[in-house]
Amino acid sequence: MAAQLAGKSHGRGKRRGYRAMADINMTPFIDVMLVLLIVFMVAAPMLTVGVPVDLPKTNAAPLEQQKDPLFVTVQPDGRIFVQETVVELTNMVPLLIAVTNNNPEARILVRGDRTIAYGKMLEVMGTMSAAGFKKVGLVAEMPNGPAAPSARVGATPVR
Numbered sequence: 527m528a529a530q531l532a533g534k535s536h537g538r539g540k541r542r543g544y545r546a547m548a549d550i551n552m553t554p555f556i557d558v559m560l561v562l563l564i565v566f567m568v569a570a571p572m573l574t575v576g577v578p579v580d581l582p583k584t585n586a587a588p589l590e591q592q593k594d595p596l597f598v599t600v601q602p603d604g605r606i607f608v609q610e611t612v613v614e615l616t617n618m619v620p621l622l623i624a625v626t627n628n629n630p631e632a633r634i635l636v637r638g639d640r641t642i643a644y645g646k647m648l649e650v651m652g653t654m655s656a657a658g659f660k661k662v663g664l665v666a667e668m669p670n671g672p673a674a675p676s677a678r679v680g681a682t683p684v685r
Contacts (some may be wrong), residue, residue, distance in 0.1 A: 577607045580602075584667075584668070595634060596625060596626065596633065597609055597635050597637055598618070600636065600646060600647060601642075602639040602642055608621050608622060609625075622634065626659075632659065632661065634662045635663050635664070636651055636663070636665065638664070
């Protein structure tokens with residue numbers, strides 16, 4: 527319903543002051559990257575595997591690291607963990623067989639709190655040995671600090 531007069535464009539023709547913006551606005555990109563950085567910095571310490579125990583200290587030389595071993599942890603109250611799953615002693619062997627795909631050569635490291643009874647550790651290690659697992663070892667801390675991946679030490683395999 528609007529009529530256009532001949533010869534007059536009323537500002538609807540060419541726009542002389544408009545130019546395309548050639549730069550990319552980096553502010554949203556930087557904001558997203560900083561948020562992701564913070565998220566990963568907060569989440570990284572939570573990714574450590576294991577159940578907290580007070581490991582004994584030893585001066586034994588560290589073992590060379592091969593594939594990722596399977597950890598069995600014995601808590602001071604007698605609870606047994608395979609990786610981070612609580613198991614009963616009677617259910618431990620079927621779980622280990624399932625996790626290792628029935629591989630008797632799988633490395634299993636036993637982490638026991640230094641305050642637990644020696645008999646409980648032998649019971650756990652003996653159960654694994656009786657099931658046919660050949661590479662069962664113990665984990666301890668180096669005397670000068672917490673156990674780092676290079677500070678894990680092992681005992682001779684249980685036969």
